[in-house]
Amino acid sequence: xxxxxxxxxxxxxxxxxxxxxxxxxxxxxxxxxxxxxxxxxxxxxxxxxxxxxxxxxxxxxxxxxxxxxxxxxxxxxxxxxxxxxxxxxxxxxxxxxxxxxxxxxxxxxxxxxxxxxxxxxxxxxxxxxxxxxxxxxxxxxxxxxxxxxxxxxxxxxxxxxxxxxxxxxxxxxxxxxxxxxxxxxxxxxxxxxxxxxxxxxxxxxxxxxxxxxxxxxxxxxxx
Amino acid sequence: xxxxxxxxxxxxxxxxxxxxxxxxxxxxxxxxxxxxxxxxxxxxxxxxxxxxxxxxxxxxxxxxxxxxxxxxxxxxxxxxxxxxxxxxxxxxxxxxxxxxxxxxxxxxxxxxxxxxxxxxxxxxxxxxxxxxxxxxxxxxxxxxxxxxxxxxxxxxxxxxxxxxxxxxxxxxxxxxxxxxxxxxxxxxxxxxxxxxxxxxxxxxxxxxxxxxxxxxxxxxxxxxxxxxxxxxxxxxxxxxxxxxxxxxxxxxxxxxxxxxxxxxxxxxxxxxxxxxxxxxxxxxxxxxxxxxxxxxxxxxxxxxxxxxxxxxxx
Numbered sequence: 001x002x003x004x005x006x007x008x009x010x011x012x013x014x015x016x017x018x019x020x021x022x023x024x025x026x027x028x029x030x031x032x033x034x035x036x037x038x039x040x041x042x043x044x045x046x047x048x049x050x051x052x053x054x055x056x057x058x059x060x061x062x063x064x065x066x067x068x069x070x071x072x073x074x075x076x077x078x079x080x081x082x083x084x085x086x087x088x089x090x091x092x093x094x095x096x097x098x099x100x101x102x103x104x105x106x107x108x109x110x111x112x113x114x115x116x117x118x119x120x121x122x123x124x125x126x127x128x129x130x131x132x133x134x135x136x137x138x139x140x141x142x143x144x145x146x147x148x149x150x151x152x153x154x155x156x157x158x159x160x161x162x163x164x165x166x167x168x169x170x171x172x173x174x175x176x177x178x179x180x181x182x183x184x185x186x187x188x189x190x191x192x193x194x195x196x197x198x199x200x201x202x203x204x205x206x207x208x209x210x211x212x213x214x215x216x217x218x219x220x221x222x223x
Numbered sequence: 224x225x226x227x228x229x230x231x232x233x234x235x236x237x238x239x240x241x242x243x244x245x246x247x248x249x250x251x252x253x254x255x256x257x258x259x260x261x262x263x264x265x266x267x268x269x270x271x272x273x274x275x276x277x278x279x280x281x282x283x284x285x286x287x288x289x290x291x292x293x294x295x296x297x298x299x300x301x302x303x304x305x306x307x308x309x310x311x312x313x314x315x316x317x318x319x320x321x322x323x324x325x326x327x328x329x330x331x332x333x334x335x336x337x338x339x340x341x342x343x344x345x346x347x348x349x350x351x352x353x354x355x356x357x358x359x360x361x362x363x364x365x366x367x368x369x370x371x372x373x374x375x376x377x378x379x380x381x382x383x384x385x386x387x388x389x390x391x392x393x394x395x396x397x398x399x400x401x402x403x404x405x406x407x408x409x410x411x412x413x414x415x416x417x418x419x420x421x422x423x424x425x426x427x428x429x430x431x432x433x434x435x436x437x438x439x440x441x442x443x444x445x446x447x448x449x450x451x452x453x454x455x456x457x458x459x460x461x462x463x464x465x466x467x468x469x470x471x472x473x474x475x476x477x478x479x480x481x482x483x484x485x486x487x488x489x490x491x492x493x494x495x496x497x498x499x500x501x502x503x504x505x506x507x508x509x510x511x512x513x514x515x516x517x518x519x520x521x522x523x524x525x526x527x528x529x530x531x532x533x534x535x536x537x
Contacts, residue, residue, distance in 0.1 A: 153338050154309070155351040158405055160398070161335060162390030162417055162465045170465070171338045184395050197401055199409050202313065202357055202372060 001030035001121065002094040003128045004037060004114040006045070012090065013052055015111045019060070019087035024049070024113070025079060025101065026066035027093035034128050036114055037092035039066040045092060045113060070097030076104045083108055136207030136214060142195060144186035149203075151179035157200035160184070229366065229412065230384035231537030232329035233301045234273045237507075238413065238442040243500055244507030245528050246303060246415065246444060247271035247519055250280060251291040260286075263516040264295060270523045271510065272531055273301040273330055275415070279310065282342025289319060292328045301536060303386060304328050307336025312352035313361070313372050320362055324381030329536055332386040332415065333358040356409045359385050363410025382537075385410050389443075390417035391428035393465040400431040407441045414441055415509040418448040418459070421467040422498060429502050438504030445499035448511045449492035449522060452484055453477055489522055496526040 016022055024046045032038030046062040053060035063082050068075040070093035083089055083105060091098035092113035102110045118130030133150045139157075140147045149155050153171040160180030163170030167181040187193050205211070228235055237244045247267040252259050267274050276291035292302035304323055308316065323331065335355045339347045353361065362385050364370050369377045389403040403414060419425045425445070432438050450456045450468075453476045460468035472491055479487045492510075499505050508528070512519050523529055 153340075154335055154349070154354070156335065156354050158354055158356040158402070160393065160395070160402070162388070162393040163338070164394050165465055166394055171340050178394070181395055184398055196398070197405065199356055199360065199405050201360060202353065205352065 001033055001119070002096075002116060003034050003118045003120045003130070004031050004094045004116045005034075006036055006041070006092070007113055007115055009048055009052065012045075012111075012113055013049065016049070016060070016088060016090060019109075021061040021063075021086045022049075023063045023065060023079065023082050023086045023089045025070065025089055025091045025093070025097070026064075027070040027091075027097050028066055029069045029071065029093070031093055031114065032066075034122070035126075037094070037097075041092060042066050045090075049090075067093070067097070070094075070100055073100060073104065076100050079104075134208070135203075135205070136211075137204060139203070142200070143183045144190060144192070146179055146183050146186065148179050148183065156180065157203065228537065230329045230382045232273070232384045233534045233536040234303065234330050234413070235384040236534045236536070237272050237532055240532070240534070242532055243505075243528070244273075244442070244444065245271045245523060245531065246273045246275060246507065246509045247516070248275040248277065248509070248511045248513070249291070249295075249516060250277045250513070251286040251288065253283065253285050255286060257294065260291060260294065261298065263514075264298060264300060266516040266519055268298070268300055269531060270520045270529065272534075273303045275303040275305055275332060275509070275511075278305040278307045278334070278336065279342070280305075280337065282309070282337045282339040282344065282347075284343060289323050289326070289328070292323065293326050296327055301330070302328055303330040303332050305332045305334055306358065307334045308351060308353045308355060308358055309336035309339065309349050312350050316353065316358060317361060317365070317371055320365060320381050320383070321377070321379075324383055325379075329383055330386060331362060331383045332388065333362065333411070334388055355387055356406055359387055359406060359411045360409040367410075384412055386413045386415060387411040388417065389414045390465050391419070391425055392417060392421060392467040396424075400428060400435060400437070403432065403441075404435055404437055407437055412441060413444060413506070415444045416446040418446050418466060418511060419495065419499070420459070420472060421469055422495065424467060425499070426502065429504050433504045438506075442506035443504060444507040444509040445496075445502075445505050446509045446511060447492055447495055447499070448513060449515065449518065450476060450488040451515055452488070485518075489518060489525065492522055493525045496522075496528070500526075 024042050026037045026042035042064050046064045050062055065082055088109040089101050090111050090113045091101055095116040098110045098112045119132040120128055120130040123129045135149050164178040169176040169178045249264045276288045278288040288304050292304040295302040333355045339349050365377050366380050369380050387406045391399050456468055456473045459466050476484050476487055496508050
């Protein structure tokens with residue numbers, strides 16, 4: 001799923017400092033699962049903003065709504081009435097959401113309340129890690145099902161580099177496991193260490209962000 | 224190995240003559256202070272066969288390795304130009320290979336480079352379109368097949384001797400030699416290792432390299448960095464990932480009067496050089512006397528490596 005986290009309150013307050021009425025819009029998709037932009041977080045953020053602005057002697061009217069998903073036009077529609085007299089929408093979906101909101105309301109200001117951090121998953125309660133960079137051409141089958149593009153700081157395909165020490169990457173001050181150690185251990189378990197002796201050559205990055213905006217089309221589903 | 228020269232650099236010729244080669248290192252300055260660079264490089268002249276010029280090492284901005292390599296050529300010294308894949312994509316890297324070859328640079332050390340989080344621009348984007356192994360493969364293909372990555376024909380091939388680094392002290396230990404083997408399979412002809420302190424582990428690494436036949440396919444140079452002080456030794460031990468400084472060396476440095484520590488560090492380096500050269504498969508020494516270039520003549524002399532062979536590059 002898409003992982004996101006809240007922007008600092010001060011940054012959000014600064015973005016909306018000129019407005020009197022805003023809508024805080026959440027999303028019941030990924031950001032609900034990673035506890036950053038669901039119904040609960042919408043309510044908390046709305047209260048925080050009201051309190052902060054009241055304390056500053058500049059009251060703010062905040063309406064709350066959590067879309068089923070913000071990455072589908074039909075789920076943005078319920079915002080129509082709410083935004084009618086609003087100065088701005090503060091979306092706390094992943095950064096796809098505010099862009100859908102912006103597309104629907106050409107004359108309405110839209111701001112992101114979250115920083116979208118990665119495509120990943122939970123590794124323990126309250127901790128989420130990145131697992132995929134959406135390079136558009138998955139190669140993890142060569143590496144025991146683990147992704148060095150995402151999980152190696154140098155995106156090495158012929159790792160591990162000289163900075164792998166006791167299973168830990170030199171980047172991240174001891175907090176990041178060396179994915180190449182994990183790949184090595186896994187291929188050893190699978191009896192496939194020989195795979196690591198093959199020289200991996202150039203990756204085609206044109207399917208990644210480098211190739212320009214990516215659009216996925218399924219002709220059979222198009223109407 | 225045949226006496227046919229793929230690049231005709233002085234370094235390649237010395238290796239292929241069967242003599243032990245010695246390389247040094249000279250880091251370009253963090254500015255345009257050419258005189259400082261030349262002064263450091265001058266200490267190496269006649270004491271080493273070729274001089275590595277680093278490419279923004281530790282991800283700190285310095286003047287570029289190609290310019291530094293060209294300055295060395297003008298000083299009558301042979302450069303080993305280092306090139307990292309961190310800062311340029313395949314377009315930039317191939318362009319620099321061609322440019323460097325056009326300037327007469329004949330040795331290229333292919334590296335991935337230190338991560339930018341260690342340098343002075345931790346907010347920089349890194350590239351890593353290729354890694355060191357792909358870079359070596361690229362150069363080999365350009366030189367031997369006349370083909371660029373895209374398949375385009377090179378109009379004039381870059382005649383360069385292909386080098387890379389190896390760290391025998393990183394993990395997983397049993398994979399380090401295998402990884403060096405991958406570099407060699409990709410086209411690497413000489414290896415310069417990370418600084419060696421743990422001689423036991425180094426010896427095991429070389430035994431494995433010999434067993435795998437790698438020392439017959441590639442010239443392996445032992446990387447030696449003299450310990451200048453107890454502080455430096457402690458720093459290397461504690462803070463440089465993949466470096467393994469045994470306590471015995473630190474004890475030795477601590478055991479001499481303060482004004483004798485540097486001399487003891489040099490003594491250790493000389494002992495290490497001699498021990499390395501006695502090992503099967505070690506083809507030379509890469510002496511990285513970081514900001515201590517003025518001590519290189521003394522170390523090389525004490526190690527019995529002078530005079531250096533007089534060889535002309537093609």
